[in-house]
């Protein structure tokens with residue numbers, strides 16, 4: 001079995017928990033509160049900024065043009081395309097996208113971003129692929145499942161979101177898996193164990209990100225801004 005298939009198998013219970021999460025079920029049923037959508041977009045806007053910066057760190061560690069191009073294309077994708085699902089949530093919540101930008105991170109978004117940053121700064125390309133993979137992989141599978149289950153028409157509030165993630169093929173997930181599998185051939189069992197740990201923590205953090213948005217997670221004590 002390929003290394004990426006092993007990763008998917010080890011994470012299966014986390015993937016199932018994500019599919020069953022009330023926020024994901026809320027996308028399927030068109031049933032989420034405006035505050036939950038707003039909290040998600042505020043946090044995800046910041047998450048995507050960090051994600052692009054991590055791609056930049058990845059590029060600084062590449063030893064060939066093909067890998068540089070792969071990461072560079074993803075920066076463009078996040079900049080220009082990932083705004084569509086965010087706009088869908090903003091329209092349903094009745095707010096503009098610009099109103100939701102520049103907010104501080106909540107605990108789970110903070111934890112997830114710091115996990116990716118630490119691995120990206122200390123590791124090499126295999127480490128970075130392993131820590132980033134759950135992001136495209138869980139969304140591609142959520143999208144595919146919701147598209148098959150809901151078959152949303154244009155009257156469904158989250159029609160655009162479901163089509164965006166479910167409509168494409170596995171795209172970047174397959175590309176990352178193929179590259180990781182190639183690189184994993186020359187890694188020791190101990191190194192692969194470390195990559196597995198990075199991957200599983202990111203899968204857990206994908207779950208926590210949905211949960212953060214659903215429960216409007218915030219820091220336990222509010223610090224008022226000084227006048």
Ligand SMILES: Cc1ncc(C[n+]2csc(CCO)c2C)c(N)n1
Pocket residue numbers: 044047048051074077078082134135136137139172206209
């Ligand atoms: C918490 C969180 N996880 C995954 C995505 C989805 N996503 C973000 S960037 C990207 C493309 C990777 O190159 C994909 C699929 C998200 N928006 N927020």
